[in-house]
Amino acid sequence: MTLNTHLRLLADIREALPDGPIPGRAELSEHLSRRQTEIGETALAEFAYVQQVAKTKWGPERTAHFGQVLRQHRVSQKPPRETAWGEAETLLQKxxxxxxxxxxxxIALSxxxxxxxxxxxxxxxxxxxxxxxxxxxxxxxxxxxxSMVPTGSSLDAFGRYLFADPEDGQTVGAGTIADYQSRILSGIGLTQPGFSSAACSFVVADWRNRADQEGAVTKTGAQLVGATAIWDLGFQHIENARSSQMRGLDSARQYRNGxxxxxxxxxxxxxxxxxxxxxxSSLYLQDDNSVGIRIPASMLKLPEDRKQGAPYERSLRNPRLAAVLQEYRQSFRPxxxxxxxxxxxxKSRNTAISEKQIGRLTGNMTEKAFGTRISIHRLRDNVATQASETMTAPGRAAAALLGHKSQSTVARHYDYSEGIQAAEEFGALLSTYQAAGVDLEL
Incomplete structure (x- = not known):
């Protein structure tokens, strides 16, 4: 009986010696392309089984490129996602x-x-x-x-309306209402040149004062689990990816999430x-101990006219992080x-996940592990809190770590250090800073 190319490949792998040559990426890609032409999408399931057989023969590390080939043929290139400017221009039509x-x-000017x-x-x-x-x-x-030209009374009524009827059932605090009102005044000031209203400004200030008194309604003490616990959770995900029986997309995704x-x-x-x-380009593996960071100003929270300025640059002196990044780049990232x-x-090749997806994944992982959802921004709270508790001159250190010029900003929004015990490992991470920047050590 003549074997088809799939069965022939399986037979060749089973007959191969454990220390013998392994089919290369180009050979496997050509094989899978031919099988897709012959039998369609079923070829992907076939090839996944081929990888399992190959893993049994040669181990997960030596057969990681099987997963790369499968990924290449399974996922097509999608159009780039709409930019924030594009989204704004689309929504403007409404x-x-x-x-x-x-x-x-x-928009054109900005x-x-x-x-x-x-x-x-x-x-x-x-x-x-x-x-x-x-x-x-x-x-x-x-x-x-x-009228769509606001008055103090109509703007305040809008605030009470938001408070009573939030979108999607989400809790709306006084701070969110003040933000809405400020943005409305910003927009009306553009569409109605010369518009000015002391009453409207008073209403916004009043809601802002309420926000200062009530605190952030989206933040709870339960979300302060300690930065070291979140750090350790990341490495737990990385270790789970390493120990997976097969180097495929699932293990690569878990490593990435860690x-x-x-x-x-x-x-x-x-x-x-x-x-x-x-x-x-923005992350460099400098040596076995250090990771260089260079984030363009355009990606930072800055006034628009400063987004062509100097980048955010830091050196993370961290052998453990440098090691896992090196391993990721060599074995999992490809x-x-x-x-x-x-x-x-x-979902798409040669595309990074969005900032929203980073937030969703962070929330999902922390909620599963700690029983409370911790956003990326709330993760900053945990870092600032632990830095404030463990470091000499904690206000200056936390401000530098978070990119705030004002220590009072950190104290007002991020310092919840009472009751959180510093871990020695993270204390070392945050123990050094310089006037020109912060070097982080673990």
Whole structure:
């Protein structure tokens, strides 16, 4: 009986010697392409079984490239996701038409990123938030039959409306309401040149004062589990990936997710900054002990006219982190694709996951492990809290770690150190800082 190419490959693997040659990536890719032409998508399941047989013969590490080939043929290249500017321009069409021209002009000006005398540039995020707030404000005014030019009373009524009828059932605090109101005034100030209202400004200040008194409704003490616990959870995921029986996409994804927690703890930046990390451009393996970080200003939370400025640069002196990043780059990262993104997408080749996905994954992992959902931003709270408790001159150190110029900002928003015990490992991580930056040691 003549064997088809699938059965022939299986037979060859079973007959091979444990220390013998292994089919290479190009050979396997050609085989899988031929089988897909012959039998369609069933060839993918066939090849997954081939990898299992090969793993039994040669072990998971030597057969990791089987997973790379399977990934290459299973996932097609998708169009790039819409940018924040593109999303803003799309959502703009849902606002009242008489607002379009002036807001579109502001978007065009801000996208250039160049200072213009007498004009304030908006970030893509701020622009999107302003348009979302205006959209909800316009719907409220239509329902209430009031003018879309706000007064103190109508803006306050809008705040009470948000408080009583939050979107998607989410809790809305006074701070969120004040943010909505500020964005509405920002948008109206653009669409109604010369608009000014002391009453509206008073209303926003009043809601902001309420927010200061009530605290952040989205933050709870249960979310302060300690930065070291989150760091350890990341390495637990990495170890689980290492010990998996087969080097495939599942193990690569678990390793990647573990790195999200480990890097997010050692480098307590916002999700947007983490989403841009890429080997060789924003993350460098300097040696066996150090990891270099260079995040473009455009990915930081800065005024728009400063996003062409100096990047955020740090050196993480951390042998353990350097070692796992080296292993990831060599053995697990190539399973996704040939790109450099530290956090690559499962669904699309040569694409990094979004900042929102980084947040979702962080929340999912921490909720499963600790019973409470910890966002990337809340992870920053844990770092600042532990830094504030363990370090000499903790306010300056925590401010530098989080990228805040003001120690009072850290104290107001992040320092919840009472009751959290510092771990020696993370105390060493945060024990050194310099005027020009912070070097992190583990």
């Amino acid at each position: 606002l009242p038409e008489h607002w379009h021209r002036l807001i579109a002009a502001q 996208k250039q990123g160049k200072r213009v005398l007498g004009r304030t540039l908006w970030s893509a995020s701020h622009t999107l938030n302003v348009i979302r707030a205006l959209k909800r404000w316009a719907a409220f005014c239509s329902t209430q039959g009031c 790195l999200i927690l480990a890097i997010g703890t050692a480098l307590p930046q916002r999700a947007r900054a983490l989403s841009c990390l890429s080997f060789g 399973i996704f694709d040939d790109g450099g993104a530290v956090f690559p997408s499962i």
